[in-house]
Amino acid sequence: xxxxxxxxxxxxxxxxxxxxxxxxxxxxxxxxxxxxxxxxxxxxxxxxxxxxxxxxxxxxxxxxxxxxxxxxxxxxxxxxxxxxxxxxxxxxxxxxxxxxxxxxxxxxxxxxxxxxxxxxxxxxxxxxxxxxxxxxxxxxxxxxxxxxxxxxxxxxxxxxxxxxxxxxxxxxxxxxxxxxxxxxxxxxxxxxxxxxxxxxxxxxx
Numbered sequence: 001x002x003x004x005x006x007x008x009x010x011x012x013x014x015x016x017x018x019x020x021x022x023x024x025x026x027x028x029x030x031x032x033x034x035x036x037x038x039x040x041x042x043x044x045x046x047x048x049x050x051x052x053x054x055x056x057x058x059x060x061x062x063x064x065x066x067x068x069x070x071x072x073x074x075x076x077x078x079x080x081x082x083x084x085x086x087x088x089x090x091x092x093x094x095x096x097x098x099x100x101x102x103x104x105x106x107x108x109x110x111x112x113x114x115x116x117x118x119x120x121x122x123x124x125x126x127x128x129x130x131x132x133x134x135x136x137x138x139x140x141x142x143x144x145x146x147x148x149x150x151x152x153x154x155x156x157x158x159x160x161x162x163x164x165x166x167x168x169x170x171x172x173x174x175x176x177x178x179x180x181x182x183x184x185x186x187x188x189x190x191x192x193x194x195x196x197x198x199x200x201x202x203x204x205x
Contacts (some may be wrong), residue, residue, distance in 0.1 A: 010063030071151030088189035
């Protein structure tokens with residue numbers, strides 16, 4: 001059966017998993033905040049056969065600019081060395097599908113920390129699981145208005161709860177071991193960054 005190496009470094013979590021179909025062979029998940037580059041390679045090496053797989057699946061964002069780049073660079077490098085394909089998925093899609101599997105009612109919205117006092121936000125429906133809104137970067141007060149009565153899932157809920165303490169909030173980070181839950185249509189993105197907003201650094205005019 002085909003094996004898949006999953007790499008997820010787009011958020012504060014550094015997460016890897018080796019899947020065989022829908023079965024999780026092995027996985028590692030650490031909340032590191034920063035330092036993904038130092039943690040990722042040892043975590044992959046600790047997997048059976050050094051994480052060797054027939055394909056690689058990587059979180060392309062949104063999330064941390066640095067974390068996204070670390071994961072994609074590692075995925076591309078291993079794919080080149082092993083001669084295997086690499087595909088991407090979004091952190092919002094993984095959080096949505098995991099939340100629904102855990103019993104959170106859809107429609108819901110995934111809310112991730114976005115930096116500069118903003119959050120990344122994207123809505124999802126179920127049956128089938130698919131985005132209902134485009135990915136946006138919003139101030140917390142605007143995110144509350146856009147959320148409506150939907151539950152919120154993700155690391156960005158801590159920015160919303162002071163505004164609306166009664167919010168249906170589920171704090172969560174992407175976990176590579178849940179990637180087998182993703183519908184095929186949401187696990188076939190090109191392996192390039194999905195930042196969610198423009199980079200802070202600007203090229204000189």
